[in-house]
Amino acid sequence: MAANQRIVIVGQGLAGTCLAWRLWDRGRAIEVVDRGGLRGSSVVAAGLVSPVTGKGMNPSWRVAEFLPLAMGLYRSVEMVLGEEFFHRVPVLRLFRDGGERAKFEAKRAQLERWIEEVVEGPIAGVNAEWGGVVWKGGGWLDTQRFLEASKGYFREHGLYSEREVDADHEAANDHITVLCQGAAGLGSGPFAYLPERRAKGEILTVRILGMTEGRVLSRGGWLVPVGGGLYRAGATYAWDDLEAKPTRQAREELEGVVRTFTDAPYEVIEQLVGVRPIIRRSQPVIGPHPDRENLYVFNGLGSKGVLYAPGVAERLANHLCQGVDIEDDLSVERLGADARNPAGA
Numbered sequence: 001m002a003a004n005q006r007i008v009i010v011g012q013g014l015a016g017t018c019l020a021w022r023l024w025d026r027g028r029a030i031e032v033v034d035r036g037g038l039r040g041s042s043v044v045a046a047g048l049v050s051p052v053t054g055k056g057m058n059p060s061w062r063v064a065e066f067l068p069l070a071m072g073l074y075r076s077v078e079m080v081l082g083e084e085f086f087h088r089v090p091v092l093r094l095f096r097d098g099g100e101r102a103k104f105e106a107k108r109a110q111l112e113r114w115i116e117e118v119v120e121g122p123i124a125g126v127n128a129e130w131g132g133v134v135w136k137g138g139g140w141l142d143t144q145r146f147l148e149a150s151k152g153y154f155r156e157h158g159l160y161s162e163r164e165v166d167a168d169h170e171a172a173n174d175h176i177t178v179l180c181q182g183a184a185g186l187g188s189g190p191f192a193y194l195p196e197r198r199a200k201g202e203i204l205t206v207r208i209l210g211m212t213e214g215r216v217l218s219r220g221g222w223l224v225p226v227g228g229g230l231y232r233a234g235a236t237y238a239w240d241d242l243e244a245k246p247t248r249q250a251r252e253e254l255e256g257v258v259r260t261f262t263d264a265p266y267e268v269i270e271q272l273v274g275v276r277p278i279i280r281r282s283q284p285v286i287g288p289h290p291d292r293e294n295l296y297v298f299n300g301l302g303s304k305g306v307l308y309a310p311g312v313a314e315r316l317a318n319h320l321c322q323g324v325d326i327e328d329d330l331s332v333e334r335l336g337a338d339a340r341n342p343a344g345a
């Protein structure tokens, strides 16, 4: 791998966009290619970042490292493009009942660095009898604006083109190709051997009449205030049906999420569908193809692309530009070897 070879990035979702910025930063010759039509899951994502997630209230994997890297990249792109993309709003995790509150109290010392404030219920306009906790460092990225504005910049600098890439025949001797295809790059193509479990997800955009809550609310599902009286409610998971079509079942589930947070009347504005690129362990992977020279992958951002894409992009850029080794837990080579030899024999 020559340090001055041009790098072609296939896919302009969060992975491809963050990698493009990190390589551009280093003065590397790049080309970003996407098939267009806003088909990736990054466009659908609510953009939510929360350092602690899930029923178990566990800090996300390596969050203390990746959160500042994410904020750093979004802030620097905001400065270059003169527009705010990351909205630092409090993420309020509500407790379902006394049992969940007690569980939090038992874990509290462990979670201390991520606690901004413990909130007592009730909360005006929100079903929140048991109160909740505001996590430190959360917010949401306007992924559509971030991707659109980045694309505009890349286009202006002659770095962006729109075409469908045949990943099976893309590698060439005079450049490096990095496949950042999201779910479209899993289950088929050069990295089909990776253990994957793509998950379809749907979200609703709703207008909730009379609701003024400006924090992200989370409790099983979540509600993200996106301005203009609108909220995003999410998200469903489905593994058997990966068709990018909205379903009635998801709509009912998501309206149920809205109703858990508020009794106020609401109007459904939009239902969006995407497929999350999940690879075993739900961790991102980067690195070279085992057999095809000059072909790399950056995939597996799962449900947390906003948090991980910038820091993982930085590691891949360090590898491509300075030959820095890829850590084992991000390495596609390591994962591929494990997949081919599961018993470790």
Ligand SMILES: Cc1cc2nc3c(=O)[nH]c(=O)nc-3n(C[C@H](O)[C@H](O)[C@H](O)COP(=O)(O)OP(=O)(O)OC[C@H]3O[C@@H](n4cnc5c(N)ncnc54)[C@H](O)[C@@H]3O)c2cc1C
Pocket (backbone or CB within 6 Å): 010, 011, 012, 013, 014, 015, 016, 033, 034, 035, 036, 038, 039, 040, 041, 042, 043, 044, 045, 046, 047, 048, 049, 163, 164, 165, 166, 167, 180, 181, 182, 183, 184, 185, 200, 201, 202, 203, 234, 235, 236, 272, 273, 274, 275, 276, 277, 298, 299, 300, 301, 302, 303, 304, 305, 306, 307
């Ligand atoms: C309903 C839902 C809600 C979500 N909410 C959140 C959230 O709140 N917070 C969060 O962090 N994450 C969220 N996610 C997850 C997030 O969307 C993903 O982690 C992330 O978007 C993956 O980014 P990516 O760049 O790998 O893939 P994608 O965004 O899918 O991008 C891949 C790109 O590659 C292009 N492409 C693919 N194949 C080709 C080809 N052959 N030729 C040319 N171009 C090609 C596509 O057009 C696309 O633009 C959510 C996902 C879903 C589905």
